[in-house]
Amino acid sequence: MTLDEVRARMKAAGIEIAENRLELVRRLLTDALAPIHVLDSRAARTLEPAVMFDAIRSAEPRQDDDGE
Amino acid sequence: MASDDLAFATIAEIAARYRRRALSPVELTRALLGRIERLDPTLHAFVTVTAERALADARRAEAALRRDADGNPLLGIPVAYKDIYATRGIRTTAGSAVLADWVPEDDATCVTRLQRAGCVMLGKVITHEFAFGLQFPGHRFQPARNPWNLEHMPGGSSSGSAAALAAGLAHGALGSDTGGSIRGPAAFCNIVGLKPTYGRVSRAGVITLSWTLDHTGPMARTVEDCAVLLQALAGHDPADSASSREPVADYVVPLGQGIRGLRVGVPRAYFFEGVDAEVEKAFEEALATLRDLGATVTDVEIPSIQTSWAFLAILMAEAFAYHERDVRGHPELYGDVLRERLLAGGLILGSEYVQAQRLRSRLQAEMLDVLRRTDVLVTPTTPKPAPTFAAVWDPSFGFPKSNMAPFNMTGLPALAVPCGVSAQGLPLSLQIAGRPFDESTVLRLGHAYEQTTEWHGRRPRI
Numbered sequence: 303m304t305l306d307e308v309r310a311r312m313k314a315a316g317i318e319i320a321e322n323r324l325e326l327v328r329r330l331l332t333d334a335l336a337p338i339h340v341l342d343s344r345a346a347r348t349l350e351p352a353v354m355f356d357a358i359r360s361a362e363p364r365q366d367d368d369g370e
Numbered sequence: 371m372a373s374d375d376l377a378f379a380t381i382a383e384i385a386a387r388y389r390r391r392a393l394s395p396v397e398l399t400r401a402l403l404g405r406i407e408r409l410d411p412t413l414h415a416f417v418t419v420t421a422e423r424a425l426a427d428a429r430r431a432e433a434a435l436r437r438d439a440d441g442n443p444l445l446g447i448p449v450a451y452k453d454i455y456a457t458r459g460i461r462t463t464a465g466s467a468v469l470a471d472w473v474p475e476d477d478a479t480c481v482t483r484l485q486r487a488g489c490v491m492l493g494k495v496i497t498h499e500f501a502f503g504l505q506f507p508g509h510r511f512q513p514a515r516n517p518w519n520l521e522h523m524p525g526g527s528s529s530g531s532a533a534a535l536a537a538g539l540a541h542g543a544l545g546s547d548t549g550g551s552i553r554g555p556a557a558f559c560n561i562v563g564l565k566p567t568y569g570r571v572s573r574a575g576v577i578t579l580s581w582t583l584d585h586t587g588p589m590a591r592t593v594e595d596c597a598v599l600l601q602a603l604a605g606h607d608p609a610d611s612a613s614s615r616e617p618v619a620d621y622v623v624p625l626g627q628g629i630r631g632l633r634v635g636v637p638r639a640y641f642f643e644g645v646d647a648e649v650e651k652a653f654e655e656a657l658a659t660l661r662d663l664g665a666t667v668t669d670v671e672i673p674s675i676q677t678s679w680a681f682l683a684i685l686m687a688e689a690f691a692y693h694e695r696d697v698r699g700h701p702e703l704y705g706d707v708l709r710e711r712l713l714a715g716g717l718i719l720g721s722e723y724v725q726a727q728r729l730r731s732r733l734q735a736e737m738l739d740v741l742r743r744t745d746v747l748v749t750p751t752t753p754k755p756a757p758t759f760a761a762v763w764d765p766s767f768g769f770p771k772s773n774m775a776p777f778n779m780t781g782l783p784a785l786a787v788p789c790g791v792s793a794q795g796l797p798l799s800l801q802i803a804g805r806p807f808d809e810s811t812v813l814r815l816g817h818a819y820e821q822t823t824e825w826h827g828r829r830p831r832i
Contacts, residue, residue, distance in 0.1 A: 308717065311717040311719075312717060314417060315716050315717055316714050317698075317716050317717065319713055319714075320711060323706070323710055326765065326766075326768070327710055327717070328716045329714070329768055330682070330686070330710070330711065330714045330768065330769055331714055331717060331718070331771065333679060333682060333768075333771075334679070334682035334683040334686060334714075334718070335683055335718070335727060336679065336720055337676065337677040337678075337679055337680045337726075338722050338729065339728055341677075341725055341729060343725060343728075346728065346732070349727075350729060354573055359618045360531070
């Protein structure tokens with residue numbers, strides 16, 4: 303990620319960061335996003351972040367709820 | 371027992387002395403308050419010392435012990451709470467100017483559970499700012515110092531918890547761990563820290579850093595003490611939406627069962643990048659000890675382990691979501707480092723956050739697959755011993771890659787146990803991770819290792 307890309311993201315997000323701290327932010331984002339940017343999303347086995355549910359069996363509170 | 375020996379006694383030893391009437395909770399609490407008064411002006415582990423509350427708790431415990439000498443093992447045990455755990459009527463700062471005068475109306479569930487078990491609240495211990503920043507010179511709150519060398523960090527963010535335990539200022543503490551904040555300070559301060567399985571211990575009333583990565587857990591000077599604390603903390607809490615209904619195991623009784631036949635996996639990739647030679651040597655010696663104890667040790671592969679650092683994208687995006695209103699409205703109330711880390715989270719795209727969560731699902735599936743063939747995974751807790759304050763205060767320090775974060779990504783239980791000492795006299799640590807909700811096996815292996823070695827018994831000269 304370049305400094306110009308950081309500035310473009312700041313503009314889009316409405317976020318201000320002091321110019322003399324941008325290099326630190328650039329490095330932080332580069333490290334955080336490196337594994338994501340090498341991921342070929344379509345080639346990866348389907349991985350869906352999804353909500354999972356257990357069937358609701360009763361409206362009664364469970365006995366192990368301690369009510370704290 | 372000499373006062374230093376009392377300060378460093380285990381929870382089990384203290385409980386036994388109480389029951390023999392060889393020691394009283396008020397006597398021990400007074401001794402620790404005196405020790406805090408003497409040593410904490412140097413260590414800065416405590417933000418708030420609750421002396422009156424501690425003595426009131428101790429008197430109550432003393433009365434309870436008189437009524438029932440066989441009661442709870444935590445009765446009358448002095449503990450300290452990381453200052454992101456809400457405490458009713460007691461200032462809870464999160465190490466931040468934003469909450470410098472916040473007095474909660476309720477206790478965090480973990481605090482309620484330890485107090486119900488009879489613990490004595492000594493006070494609130496410092497955290498890195500909102501468990502994510504750093505305390506720089508001039509910060510509203512002073513950073514805790516490492517009792518092993520005051521020029522070195524005690525780790526973060528549960529810095530006060532670890533420093534207090536290492537200096538013999540408390541017998542147990544609570545920490546929180548989003549990317550290693552229980553285990554890192556434990557490693558740097560020669561104590562034991564457990565990040566339980568995600569959902570095992572309640573986070574209700576604990577200030578959020580990252581909803582899907584935050585864990586709460588115990589810190590102590592021995593594995594057994596951690597197990598005793600976990601026994602009181604674990605269990606479903608309807609106030610925490612991620613709290614699990616998985617039955618709570620017995621964490622204490624199985625500790626002595628040994629580890630003969632246990633299968634230990636060693637993931638070499640990722641966890642040994644940038645590791646100091648002395649850390650690697652201590653780790654290999656720990657593996658030899660585990661073999662001597664009857665465990666089988668084999669190398670294992672986690673194919674996607676290098677994607678673990680997508681952790682940082684999840685952490686930053688979620689932390690920004692939590693802090694957005696305050697950091698946009700009052701940026702001056704945040705320290706420079708924290709403010710930049712939070713604002714950087716606001717620059718992560720929605721699609722990048724989703725991809726990070728997909729990588730996380732793959733990593734979790736692979737780790738669970740490896741844990742079908744092994745019982746635990748072991749790694750060095752940190753690749754290096756505690757850095758100096760001068761090093762971390764350098765603007766180029768950045769956010770170091772972590773051996774602990776993969777277990778926040780996957781939610782697996784992970785324990786840090788002392789395993790050596792560096793040439794500079796700084797502690798080294800072994801990380802033991804296990805299957806979901808199998809804290810018992812993780813603790814059993816840690817206890818077996820600890821009982822065969824003497825690292826945990828070392829005390830700093832303060």
